[in-house]
Amino acid sequence: MEPVAKPSITAIILTFNEELHIARCIERLWPLVERIVVVDSFSTDRTVEIARDLGAEVLQRPFVNQADQFQWALDTVAVTSAWTIRLDADEYCEPELIATLHARLPQLPDTVQGVVLRRKMIFRGRWIRHGTYYPVYLLRVWRTGSAYVEQRWMDEHIRLHHGDSVTITDGDFVDENLGTIGDWTAKHNNYATRHMVDFVGRSIGVIAAEPRPTDRRARWKRVLREDVFGGAPLYLRSVLYFIYRYFFRLGFLDGRTGFVWHFMHGFWLFMLIDAKIDEAQRQIAQHGRESFLPWLKDRYNMVISDDRLIR
Incomplete structure (x- = not known):
């Protein structure tokens, strides 16, 4: 052959x-x-x-x-x-x-x-x-x-x-990923910051929104994340998401290692995202919408290029 x-x-x-x-x-x-x-x-x-x-x-x-x-x-x-x-x-x-x-x-x-x-x-x-x-x-x-x-x-x-x-x-x-749990948390801490940038930047209208995906599964996932999860109260939504994922969607069947995964990814990460969103929203409440981008650069060394901004 x-x-x-x-x-x-x-x-x-x-x-x-x-x-x-x-x-x-x-x-x-x-x-x-x-x-x-x-x-x-x-x-x-x-x-x-x-x-x-x-x-x-x-x-x-x-x-x-x-x-x-x-x-x-x-x-x-x-x-x-x-x-x-x-x-x-x-x-x-x-x-x-x-x-x-x-x-x-x-x-x-x-x-x-x-x-x-x-x-x-x-x-x-x-x-x-x-x-x-x-x-x-x-x-x-x-x-x-x-x-x-x-x-x-x-x-x-x-x-x-x-x-x-x-x-x-x-x-x-x-x-x-073959790294340590320290590597994992460092990587996902960075992910949490990026989630915050997307969420806050779009919510205050300084970052242009992308059209929803055309693929059915990707579009439904985006709706759940942005409209359902994104519309729920900070911190409470992280607790509810973990409960949904670990109990209702049977995450507990993944055993002890699965518990670490679902807790860290399904609770810790999303709680961290909410804490960073809360931090950014407090900055905006105290110093105005226009302070968000300079604050982002000063605190997180992140710069959003001009072609990504809404004027």
């Missing part, structure tokens, strides 16, 4: 100090793709060296946020393959997913511009199956040139300019 040829795919990966994960990500991608491009934010560890040693191309650019960085990659990298895939450095594709993409991509009609994949979360070696965390569907593969990134500070999605998407459920891509 002749070997199956690789589909024509380029992978784009964003990195900053990912020496713990980048080799795993790249090595497991090569059976699927013909080219890997790493866009690095001037890592101070061995990320760039490892990536180049494993055959990836590396570009470097200062980091603002994931959406800005990835859109820059889409606009800058001369991708000549038929398809493009996005992965984070701490993610990788399962062999079953790779085999499925090998078989399915060449057969898709021209009307299909994007492919939605199923994400599996592994935390401290345990697959998190409950509490709304499996399956999570995300558009991660698209025909080159047919997609863009929502310009949000957090929770950005890949969106298609036109055409349909299909969902692949044979095999998953896996999100498995």
Whole structure:
């Protein structure tokens, strides 16, 4: 039997100090793709060296946020393959997913511009199956040139300019961070700040709102987060969300490790987001709406570019 040829795919990966994960990500991608491009934010560890040693191309650019960085990659990298895939450095594709993409991509009609994949979360070696965390569907593969990134500070999605998407459920891509719990909390503290920037900036009208996603699942998730959760009282909503996720959506079935995950991600993170929103709202109440952007730069070293602002 002749070997199956690789589909024509380029992978784009964003990195900053990912020496713990980048080799795993790249090595497991090569059976699927013909080219890997790493866009690095001037890592101070061995990320760039490892990536180049494993055959990836590396570009470097200062980091603002994931959406800005990835859109820059889409606009800058001369991708000549038929398809493009996005992965984070701490993610990788399962062999079953790779085999499925090998078989399915060449057969898709021209009307299909994007492919939605199923994400599996592994935390401290345990697959998190409950509490709304499996399956999570995300558009991660698209025909080159047919997609863009929502310009949000957090929770950005890949969106298609036109055409349909299909969902692949044979095999998953896996999100498995190998860092310590200290690494995890530092990373999610940064995420909480970005959530605050998006929420407060949009609520006071200084950041332009993105249209709702066209994908049904992504749109419903955005409605729940922004309209239902976002409209509930600060702090109380974090408690209610944890109760919903851990008890009503059976997060307790994920065992002791699952409890840590659901508590930290479903309660601690969202409580931290609320505390940062509260802090920002107090600043605005005391010093006015116009103080938000200077305060953001002074306290968090975050600058929102002029093209993101509502005048």
